[in-house]
Amino acid sequence: MSVQTTTDAATASRLNAKIPSGPIDQKWSRHKFDLKLVNPANRRKYTILCVGTGLAGASGAAALGELGFNVRCYTYNDSARRAHSIAAQGGINAAKNYRNDGDSVWRLFYDTVKGGDFRAREANVYRLAELSVRIIDQCVAQGVPFARDYGGLLDTRSFGGAQLSRTFYARGQTGQQLLLGAYQALQRQVAAGTVSVNTHTEMLDVIVVDGRARGIVTRNLRTGKIESHFGEAVVLCTGGYGNAFYLSTNAKNCNTTAIWRAHKRGAFFGNPCYTQIHPTCIPVSGEYQSKLTLMSESLRNDGRVWIPKRKGDARAPHEIPEDERDYYLERKYPNFGNLAPRDIASRAAKEVCDEGRGVGSTGLGVYLDFRDSIQRLGEQVIRERYGNLFEMYERITGEDGYKVPMRIYPAVHYTMGGLWVDYNLESTIPGLFVGGEANFSDHGANRLGASALMQGLADGYFILSATLPDYIARTKLDKVSADHPEVRRVEAEVRDRVARLLAVKGKRTVDSFHRELGLLMWNYCGMARNEAGLTTALRRIPELREEFWRNVRVVDGSDSVNQSLEKAGRVADFLELAELICVDALHRRESCGGHFREESQTEDHEARRDDQDFCYVAGWEHTGDLGTPALHREPLVFENIALSERSYK
Amino acid sequence: MNLSLKIWRQANAQDPGHFEAYEATSVSHEMSFLEMLDVVNEGLILSGKDPIVFEHDCREGICGSCGFVINGRPHGAWQGTTVCQLHMRAFKDGDHLIIEPWRAAAFPVVKDLMVDRSALDRIIQAGGFIDAPTGSASDANAILVPKEKSELAFDAAACIGCGACVAACPNAAAMLFTAAKISHLGLLPQGQPRRSRRVLDMVGRMDAEGFGGCTNHGECEGACPKRIRMHFIAGMNRDLLTASLWRPRLEGPLHTLAEA
Numbered sequence: 001m002s003v004q005t006t007t008d009a010a011t012a013s014r015l016n017a018k019i020p021s022g023p024i025d026q027k028w029s030r031h032k033f034d035l036k037l038v039n040p041a042n043r044r045k046y047t048i049l050c051v052g053t054g055l056a057g058a059s060g061a062a063a064l065g066e067l068g069f070n071v072r073c074y075t076y077n078d079s080a081r082r083a084h085s086i087a088a089q090g091g092i093n094a095a096k097n098y099r100n101d102g103d104s105v106w107r108l109f110y111d112t113v114k115g116g117d118f119r120a121r122e123a124n125v126y127r128l129a130e131l132s133v134r135i136i137d138q139c140v141a142q143g144v145p146f147a148r149d150y151g152g153l154l155d156t157r158s159f160g161g162a163q164l165s166r167t168f169y170a171r172g173q174t175g176q177q178l179l180l181g182a183y184q185a186l187q188r189q190v191a192a193g194t195v196s197v198n199t200h201t202e203m204l205d206v207i208v209v210d211g212r213a214r215g216i217v218t219r220n221l222r223t224g225k226i227e228s229h230f231g232e233a234v235v236l237c238t239g240g241y242g243n244a245f246y247l248s249t250n251a252k253n254c255n256t257t258a259i260w261r262a263h264k265r266g267a268f269f270g271n272p273c274y275t276q277i278h279p280t281c282i283p284v285s286g287e288y289q290s291k292l293t294l295m296s297e298s299l300r301n302d303g304r305v306w307i308p309k310r311k312g313d314a315r316a317p318h319e320i321p322e323d324e325r326d327y328y329l330e331r332k333y334p335n336f337g338n339l340a341p342r343d344i345a346s347r348a349a350k351e352v353c354d355e356g357r358g359v360g361s362t363g364l365g366v367y368l369d370f371r372d373s374i375q376r377l378g379e380q381v382i383r384e385r386y387g388n389l390f391e392m393y394e395r396i397t398g399e400d401g402y403k404v405p406m407r408i409y410p411a412v413h414y415t416m417g418g419l420w421v422d423y424n425l426e427s428t429i430p431g432l433f434v435g436g437e438a439n440f441s442d443h444g445a446n447r448l449g450a451s452a453l454m455q456g457l458a459d460g461y462f463i464l465s466a467t468l469p470d471y472i473a474r475t476k477l478d479k480v481s482a483d484h485p486e487v488r489r490v491e492a493e494v495r496d497r498v499a500r501l502l503a504v505k506g507k508r509t510v511d512s513f514h515r516e517l518g519l520l521m522w523n524y525c526g527m528a529r530n531e532a533g534l535t536t537a538l539r540r541i542p543e544l545r546e547e548f549w550r551n552v553r554v555v556d557g558s559d560s561v562n563q564s565l566e567k568a569g570r571v572a573d574f575l576e577l578a579e580l581i582c583v584d585a586l587h588r589r590e591s592c593g594g595h596f597r598e599e600s601q602t603e604d605h606e607a608r609r610d611d612q613d614f615c616y617v618a619g620w621e622h623t624g625d626l627g628t629p630a631l632h633r634e635p636l637v638f639e640n641i642a643l644s645e646r647s648y649k
Numbered sequence: 650m651n652l653s654l655k656i657w658r659q660a661n662a663q664d665p666g667h668f669e670a671y672e673a674t675s676v677s678h679e680m681s682f683l684e685m686l687d688v689v690n691e692g693l694i695l696s697g698k699d700p701i702v703f704e705h706d707c708r709e710g711i712c713g714s715c716g717f718v719i720n721g722r723p724h725g726a727w728q729g730t731t732v733c734q735l736h737m738r739a740f741k742d743g744d745h746l747i748i749e750p751w752r753a754a755a756f757p758v759v760k761d762l763m764v765d766r767s768a769l770d771r772i773i774q775a776g777g778f779i780d781a782p783t784g785s786a787s788d789a790n791a792i793l794v795p796k797e798k799s800e801l802a803f804d805a806a807a808c809i810g811c812g813a814c815v816a817a818c819p820n821a822a823a824m825l826f827t828a829a830k831i832s833h834l835g836l837l838p839q840g841q842p843r844r845s846r847r848v849l850d851m852v853g854r855m856d857a858e859g860f861g862g863c864t865n866h867g868e869c870e871g872a873c874p875k876r877i878r879m880h881f882i883a884g885m886n887r888d889l890l891t892a893s894l895w896r897p898r899l900e901g902p903l904h905t906l907a908e909a
Contacts, residue, residue: 059783062783063783066782066783077706077712077714078704078714078765078766078767079713079766079767079769079770079810080770081712081713081770081810082706082707082712082713082714083712084706084707084712086707086711086712086713087707087709087711087712096789096790098790134784134786136789137786137787137788137789138781138783138784138786139789140786140789140792140839141779141781141785141786141787141792141839142778142779142781142839143779143781143802143833143834143837143839143840145799145800145802145803145806145833145837146789146799147799148794148795148796148799149796150796151793152793152794152795152796152799153790153793154789154790170803171803173711173807176711176807176809177803177806180806183773184773184777184778184779185778185781185783187770187773187774187777187778188774188778188780190774191774191775191776197770199767199770222759251706251707251708251712252705252706252707252708253706285677285679286677286679286680288677288680288684288687288688289684290681290683290684290687290708291708293708293709294709391729392709392710392734395710395727395730395734395735395736396681396734396736398679398736398738461783461784462783462784465783507695509691509694509695511687511691512691553694553695555694555699555700557699560660560661560760561702561759561760561763563700563702564694564700
């Protein structure tokens with residue numbers, strides 16, 4: 001593997017984050033004033049194509065529809081309401097300070113920058129914290145049933161990486177209720193005629209004309225029809241790529257195709273190696289396992305994490321006396337205890353299991369124990385707080401979490417990396433905007449709990465709805481028609497790819513390739529990474545990709561529902577992205593947040609950052625050859641928060 | 650354990666469809682139901698046959714994508730559980746399972762176990778929302794909502810739109826689905842301004858989509874994976890009656906209502 005590096009001069013011209021000048025607390029409001037507007041009477045003449053209907057996509061499309069633009073949404077699901085934002089459990093952060101516990105926009109900003117291990121842009125994070133307050137207002141106005149107290153006021157709880165209570169929640173179904181709020185706002189616009197939603201429609205490529213994103217090519221999953229759609233701008237809110245690891249907490253259909261295709265058309269990929277492994281998931285039970293299920297981080301408010309002190313202790317948990325238990329998070333991080341951030345809690349779990357102290361039949365598990373909370377508060381209170389999670393745990397494992405401690409283990413959950421975007425959420429392809437988990441922007445190298453919902457809705461409701469009209473107002477665009485040579489070329493490439501997948505007629509199913517890729521990624525590019533492992537992965541991924549195109553078996557038929565063909569296209573893209581993830585992980589010879597390089601750790605096995613050499617965003621350019629992408633650096637400048645060691649002790 | 654499956658196969662909406670028999674062998678108790686079908690499908694693909702089409706996504710019981718009928722029960726025998734969360738512990742060696750899609754005129758079969766549920770989206774478009782344009786909201790705590798009402802609204806808002814209530818109903822009614830949204834929004838202070846229009850428009854749309862009416866069988870409540878209660882239907886009927894008194898003033902095509 002070799003990495004091409006551009007000179008600093010070239011870098012500066014290609015990765016301009018366009019961060020507004022001025023003090024950090026005024027950047028966004030000044031910038032909004034500088035953004036150009038589109039006359040209300042003209043808005044309906046402009047078409048915006050919005051791919052994905054999760055929190056960012058649905059809220060962005062609804063907000064743009066409310067402004068009067070002609071918005072067309074696309075989702076591969078049968079309804080906009082199914083996007084995977086729906087599965088977010090715990091909550092959404094906002095700097096409301098309703099608790100009078102010292103919260104402020106500044107503190108949320110600080111916690112998020114620190115939580116991301118100083119690998120996010122200050123200006124973006126500040127804006128996120130600033131907008132968090134309005135998101136809660138907006139959602140309540142839409143009828144989102146957040147938890148309330150007996151006075152009728154909103155309730156909050158604590159989440160990892162924060163020492164105060166700023167997380168608003170709706171039982172264990174916050175994502176569901178927020179998404180339904182955005183979905184309903186979207187359907188309101190459908191009724192008003194500003195938005196159309198194309199369901200069962202998967203985006204397979206971006207059409208770039210004269211250097212600008214002007215359209216997309218889609219495949220109708222019910223009829224197989226391949227079609228082109230045109231507009232003045234394209235928005236991708238298509239989520240993360242955690243399913244590159246096969247087993248993850250993502251929904252089965254989550255994939256990288258939209259952003260990967262855009263990457264291959266010129267959008268730089270930011271920090272692909274920043275992946276989040278969530279500490280509290282239900283452990284793997286067998287080879288047939290199709291996905292992993294998260295148990296909300298909020299459980300760590302009342303659950304205590306422990307393992308036996310002695311290696312190979314096979315006693316049942318209740319037989320292990322108190323002094324033979326190791327509450328390792330409380331021991332190692334007394335200030336944050338069980339609410340240590342996700343990357344830290346996950347690595348700690350791996351460390352104790354690697355020592356041979358893990359629990360359960362596989363030895364890959366730790367206890368999450370509610371015994372003490374039940375004694376202190378009573379089972380009823382715990383039931384009210386987390387009832388649905390305990391129920392889900394019991395359905396999956398057959399065990400009662402009120403009586404025996406839950407067994408949990410880390411699993412891939414979220415990807416901080418994504419398409420590189422500037423302050424306006426515009427990628428390196430002009431006119432291609434990216435929101436939510438699909439972009440790389442606000443979480444740095446590790447995302448704190450309850451921040452993803454905040455970012456998705458901030459991007460959609462408030463940022464895209466301001467920056468996208470500015471792009472349209474500033475840009476003179478001719479109409480693009482279906483017979484434009486570039487449109488024909490991209491469409492032909494999409495058809496050809498589908499045909500090639502069907503033509504292989506090999507002997508291995510798509511899933512078997514996906515599982516093998518996932519295992520490679522988990523073993524060599526998971527919670528701990530090192531040069532030897534990454535080099536191995538970089539050798540084996542291209543081999544696997546080669547075998548895929550030679551030996552995959554896709555079911556016949558491209559003119560009706562063919563789920564095997566859908567999966568094949570997605571896995572083909574994961575097989576390419578996986579290589580870029582490993583290239584990025586190998587090049588970043590420091591540890592930061594979710595990216596832990598074994599070569600770069602402190603004496604007590606904490607991540608050791610290298611601000612001298614790596615305080616930058618890695619923006620990868622596709623060069624035509626998958627093995628040798630070109631690296632562009634966007635330096636990160638910290639003017640408001642001093643770069644310091646990230647400690648939760 | 651080994652199971653005998655009879656699964657509904659239908660190539661498209663025009664095809665009359667038929668049952669086909671399959672054997673599921675070496676099924677582990679720890680598998681989810683969909684994982685069992687994954688294994689069957691892998692076998693079908695390798696032997697050159699068409700795999701069984703079923704919708705699914707989150708596999709955590711919240712997206713509402715999955716759903717079919719197992720031995721006459723939508724989502725299978727476990728109460729309050731979607732089929733993706735149904736685990737094979739529920740079955741024993743030698744069981745015979747009959748698996749078929751949701752059956753309702755308003756849910757045409759797309760392929761095998763996959764049906765077209767877009768009618769549910771159109772019911773929401775008719776009024777299943779609160780008019781709160783982005784940026785117009787006042788401070789969140791300016792609206793006080795009694796905890797009991799908020800919790801009740803949540804019970805209704807928990808609907809995942811899977812369509813099991815329709816499949817369970819002998820009349821193929823979508824009243825539990827529609828009532829759940831009407832109740833969620835109608836119980837909250839924010840939802841009051843549109844309350845009368847909402848119930849008229851949503852019920853009107855529901856009827857136009859070809860769903861049946863409620864005759865109090867209660868099958869919907871039994872099948873609902875989120876345990877949404879029938880009393881919401883009673884609440885909807887009350888709202889409908891009250892709103893009907895206003896109907897002369899409210900009548901008009903949908904788009905004028907949305908813009909008014």
